[in-house]
Amino acid sequence: MAEETKVTIDDIAERAKVSKSTVSRVLSGSAVVAQPKRAAVLKAIDELDYRPNIFAQSLASGRSLTIGVLTQNIGSPFYDAILVGIHEGLGGSDYSPIVADGRWHLATEQTALQTLLDRRVDGLIVIGGSVQGSKLLRTVEQVPLIVVARNIPELGSHCICLDNFEAAYRATKHLIEHGHREIAHITGALSQGDAVRRREGYLQALSDAGIKPDPELVVEGNFRRQSGALAVEMLLTRGRMFSAIFAANDQMAFGARLALFRRGLRVPEDVSIVGIDDEPASAYMTPPLTTMRQPAIEMGEAAAHAILCLLNDEPLPNLQFSMELIARETVARHI
Amino acid sequence: MAEETKVTIDDIAERAKVSKSTVSRVLSGSAVVAQPKRAAVLKAIDELDYRPNIFAQSLASGRSLTIGVLTQNIGSPFYDAILVGIHEGLGGSDYSPIVADGRWHLATEQTALQTLLDRRVDGLIVIGGSVQGSKLLRTVEQVPLIVVARNIPELGSHCICLDNFEAAYRATKHLIEHGHREIAHITGALSQGDAVRRREGYLQALSDAGIKPDPELVVEGNFRRQSGALAVEMLLTRGRMFSAIFAANDQMAFGARLALFRRGLRVPEDVSIVGIDDEPASAYMTPPLTTMRQPAIEMGEAAAHAILCLLNDEPLPNLQFSMELIARETVARHI
DNA sequence: CTGTTAGCGCATTCAT
DNA sequence: ATGAATGCGCTAACAG
Numbered sequence A, B: 001m002a003e004e005t006k007v008t009i010d011d012i013a014e015r016a017k018v019s020k021s022t023v024s025r026v027l028s029g030s031a032v033v034a035q036p037k038r039a040a041v042l043k044a045i046d047e048l049d050y051r052p053n054i055f056a057q058s059l060a061s062g063r064s065l066t067i068g069v070l071t072q073n074i075g076s077p078f079y080d081a082i083l084v085g086i087h088e089g090l091g092g093s094d095y096s097p098i099v100a101d102g103r104w105h106l107a108t109e110q111t112a113l114q115t116l117l118d119r120r121v122d123g124l125i126v127i128g129g130s131v132q133g134s135k136l137l138r139t140v141e142q143v144p145l146i147v148v149a150r151n152i153p154e155l156g157s158h159c160i161c162l163d164n165f166e167a168a169y170r171a172t173k174h175l176i177e178h179g180h181r182e183i184a185h186i187t188g189a190l191s192q193g194d195a196v197r198r199r200e201g202y203l204q205a206l207s208d209a210g211i212k213p214d215p216e217l218v219v220e221g222n223f224r225r226q227s228g229a230l231a232v233e234m235l236l237t238r239g240r241m242f243s244a245i246f247a248a249n250d251q252m253a254f255g256a257r258l259a260l261f262r263r264g265l266r267v268p269e270d271v272s273i274v275g276i277d278d279e280p281a282s283a284y285m286t287p288p289l290t291t292m293r294q295p296a297i298e299m300g301e302a303a304a305h306a307i308l309c310l311l312n313d314e315p316l317p318n319l320q321f322s323m324e325l326i327a328r329e330t331v332a333r334h335i
Numbered sequence C: 001c002t003g004t005t006a007g008c009g010c011a012t013t014c015a016t
Numbered sequence D: 001a002t003g004a005a006t007g008c009g010c011t012a013a014c015a016g
Helices: A009-016 A020-028 A035-048 A054-061 A077-090 A106-118 A133-139 A153-158 A164-177 A193-208 A225-238 A250-262 A280-284 A295-311 A321-327 B009-016 B020-028 B035-048 B054-061 B077-090 B106-118 B133-139 B153-158 B164-177 B193-208 B225-238 B250-262 B295-311 B319-327
Strands: A066-071 A096-101 A123-127 A145-148 A183-187 A218-220 A244-247 A272-275 A289-291 B066-071 B096-101 B123-127 B145-148 B183-187 B218-220 B244-247 B272-275 B289-291
Touching: A009 A020, A009 A035, A020 A035, A054 B054, A066 A077, A066 A106, A077 A096, A077 A123, A077 A295, A096 A106, A096 B096, A106 A123, A106 A133, A123 A295, A133 A145, A133 A153, A145 A153, A145 A295, A164 A183, A164 A193, A164 A244, A164 A272, A183 A193, A183 A225, A183 A250, A218 A225, A225 A244, A225 A250, A244 A250, A250 A272, B009 B020, B009 B035, B020 B035, B066 B077, B066 B106, B077 B096, B077 B123, B077 B295, B096 B106, B106 B123, B106 B133, B123 B295, B133 B145, B133 B153, B145 B153, B145 B295, B164 B183, B164 B193, B164 B244, B164 B272, B183 B193, B183 B225, B183 B250, B218 B225, B225 B244, B225 B250, B244 B250, B250 B272
Parallel strands: A066 A096, A066 A123, A123 A145, A183 A218, A183 A244, A244 A272, A272 A289, B066 B096, B066 B123, B123 B145, B183 B218, B183 B244, B244 B272, B272 B289
Antiparallel strands: none
16 A cells, blocks of 8 residues: 655765754754755755654654644534634644544543543644533643633633623624614523623623613524524514614524514614624625624634744733724625 | 653553553554453553553554545535544544645645645545645555545545536436426536536436426526525526526525525525535525535545545445435425 | 764564 | 564754
């Protein structure tokens, strides 16, 4: 099956008439090498099409040049967008991401985490998930860690996530500024802190505008599309009037939009919608469907950069950037 | 940063009062070990929470326990679905996937491929893409290779893909059997063979049913959502009547559906739609939007299984299964 | 600046 | 069935 030529560093050394150490040095740039020798080495490498054995490198150096990524559901738009960001952020560096999928199962997630650790990743990016903070706390002592899309108090400075309250506040305020007073809210699963904080942001925005929140206008969803559709049915059934909907995420905004379609309600003529996340499929449903700008990809990219910083012992950049990100204007998307 | 305890195989050997060789044997199961010693080893491993160093393993054994996956666009529903399948198919095995993204750029793709090769993956799964068959032909001599969602004649037996003609034929026939005679077709980018073959399937199905194909009813798209919407606008502009649309993929079916919505046309009362791929977001648009069942995930899973077979020198299973898959009935999806 | 010398942790003959 | 010895290919002190 394999016809591998197995060129090793010794072959290069021999051909370039230098020692393996020198070859190693030009490879890693870990020390200055005289120009002529350096050239000879590069020439030999090129001629023999030499590829260093990454295992030997890792074994000897202790570094794997690998970043573990623990995601929760490959195939989910939001998580995948973060992956995109991570890939982009890592591009250009010597590190490759290796991703494991928790599939929303705690057990699976733990296995996946262990797999990553067993592979001696140099850094770890955990996207959301539900492994206990305590477990992660132990992990962070083994390997540089960044958590995305989830806020773990104990790991505060290493978390990249939206300021959920702020995002919701702004989204709601956006609607208010456009003249809406009766604004419905489809929450996420309230068992998750994210959903709770977004609801709080919504409520606060109303209060600050002097609008009395109406429980009739709030429906609990679960962050999935279908729940958005169901929520709209629920709202319509209740009969309470509303001119706008703030959905806790775009997937539900998408579902809500579909349900409105079915009921013959136009968006935004009859009802305006705002969601959070900028999920492409949802954004596409528009104009009319307004979303916060694309945090997922940027969070992923930020995570990658942060990990690289940790690996280089550089200070972490402002992971608080999430604030700025939110500070961007909400925009109406057009096809 | 690291507080690693660095338990090595020697520690286990010492604690279990056996040689490293024996420990290695129980680890890999490469030879029978007396029950008592075996137990002692396992006990020691457990007590010390020993984790074999995967680099040392790879270096010594020559295997990386890694499967390279070359995808084209992380974040794209179709490709991600294949990734899901691959992850599932690899689950349970000792192999972990490591994915690189070609991002639709030939140069990027080649770099990504090289990265994977440099990491000494034991197997390689290439999803779509545009690297020359010749290059892959050379690659296949270095490492077991499976190609998904793309048919490369030279690699025939190692390709997993839809029978595009068949799929289109069945989709079209499905509509015909439901009484439609004036069936429009939104093609993929006709620069791609897939799109051409799907169109052929469509035409053939019409012919076989005694329906004369009408060029007015065929619009070229590019596999993306927006082109589906534009195609519908185009069709409506042409003024030629049609009662059904066969879109070459679900993304365009999705766009088409949106456009119909905007024009006030109901689906399926006014127009029926059929697409191929079972992209979740599109399938969700329904009932009314009919799709071929979910080939992407299954193709990914098949690819994973195929790779594992190659690695075990087992005969490849029928990659032709794509035919059976298509043979499933098209189904109307319900929320 | 560069060559020499040791391992890195494990899988694998080869004997026994 | 098991231990001892060898080496996978490379990096990292250590001298010079």
